[in-house]
Amino acid sequence: MKIDKPLIIGELVAKYPIVQGGMGVGISLSSLAGAVAKAGGIGIISTAQIGFRDPDFLKEPMAANMRAIRNELEKARAIAPKGIIGFNIMVATRNYAQYVKEAIKAGADIIISGAGLPVDLPGYLAEAKKLAAEAGETVRTKIAPIVSTAKSAMVICKIWDRKYKKIPDLLVIEGPLAGGHLGFSREQLTGYGADTQDVEKTYNQSAYDEEIRGIMKVVKQFEEKYHQHIPVVIAGGIYTHGDVEHALQLGADGVQVATRFVTTEECDAPISYKQSYLDAKKEDIVITQSPVGMPGRAICNAFLENVNRQKDAGQKVRIEHCYQCLEHCDPGNIPYCITKALSNAAEGDLDHALLFCGSNAYRADRIETVDGVIQDLMGNLEAKSS
Numbered sequence: 001m002k003i004d005k006p007l008i009i010g011e012l013v014a015k016y017p018i019v020q021g022g023m024g025v026g027i028s029l030s031s032l033a034g035a036v037a038k039a040g041g042i043g044i045i046s047t048a049q050i051g052f053r054d055p056d057f058l059k060e061p062m063a064a065n066m067r068a069i070r071n072e073l074e075k076a077r078a079i080a081p082k083g084i085i086g087f088n089i090m091v092a093t094r095n096y097a098q099y100v101k102e103a104i105k106a107g108a109d110i111i112i113s114g115a116g117l118p119v120d121l122p123g124y125l126a127e128a129k130k131l132a133a134e135a136g137e138t139v140r141t142k143i144a145p146i147v148s149t150a151k152s153a154m155v156i157c158k159i160w161d162r163k164y165k166k167i168p169d170l171l172v173i174e175g176p177l178a179g180g181h182l183g184f185s186r187e188q189l190t191g192y193g194a195d196t197q198d199v200e201k202t203y204n205q206s207a208y209d210e211e212i213r214g215i216m217k218v219v220k221q222f223e224e225k226y227h228q229h230i231p232v233v234i235a236g237g238i239y240t241h242g243d244v245e246h247a248l249q250l251g252a253d254g255v256q257v258a259t260r261f262v263t264t265e266e267c268d269a270p271i272s273y274k275q276s277y278l279d280a281k282k283e284d285i286v287i288t289q290s291p292v293g294m295p296g297r298a299i300c301n302a303f304l305e306n307v308n309r310q311k312d313a314g315q316k317v318r319i320e321h322c323y324q325c326l327e328h329c330d331p332g333n334i335p336y337c338i339t340k341a342l343s344n345a346a347e348g349d350l351d352h353a354l355l356f357c358g359s360n361a362y363r364a365d366r367i368e369t370v371d372g373v374i375q376d377l378m379g380n381l382e383a384k385s386s
Contacts, residue, residue, distance in 0.1 A: 014040060100113075118145050232251070239260050
């Protein structure tokens, strides 16, 4: 069945209820985000070490990242002047507040924030609005937390309500089948059957559907209190038109999709990165422990195999350079530098790269276009998804 409904977030109206997931380092930048926005979805740029190609990145990573926020947004706007474009900013990022303020100042339509609970995000927005008003300008940036459980949804909504008299402009529910950093403990992933290399057989979809319904009940409480609709999008494992239909049947307003967009012509990743998805088999997709302190889903390659060997041997990795990326990071006690591993991926050095991916990455069998992916997800194409 064709899906013909927009995603409405206040005065923002996307033609299609699709938010493109943020992927760092360097995987979702201006090219992908601009293409998604131009095609009628919501394009998202990841701020995770966004300035890694800047000549001064090694010396002044923060300054390079601040410059890149504005540059990437401007390039995306050139692709989609009338599109909706925003940023994904991880709470775990060092100097998180500065990234948020810079993104707002640059003119982001929306900021989506996870990898921790963005409890003070409304405060940063309020501060930016005050400064803008003093300058005779207007800030229209929307803010959206990422949650994975009813408990985390309640915590964030209660804090925003009590401290800032604010509710989310959008809520992203990210499930256990997502790629990259996951908002679940290893035990929770095991409980859902999402930690195996054959999640198609082991994943308990109905159990997580119940969690989603619990989150929806939390959302309803705050909708009633504020007499305002909070649009919800579901993320994690969204790959086909059927997945989108299922999310909407659960009561969601839309979906967030990341992995499916990696193997598109417009994705900012190098062709070798995209080829790693095309070559991946189901058994290659694993759960690994990230230096961020959270489980993550990635393609098992020479890099991860070497990390596991060193861990088993009790060997410590020598970190040659600290990129000041995470708020809580002890370079002397981490299995590898995540900035270096992810920037290697974005540069095509796959033997030394961390290749984050969603649970369905192995299903990719061709390079597509962003518009083709969106039309397929909406049910507008006769050909079935890969």
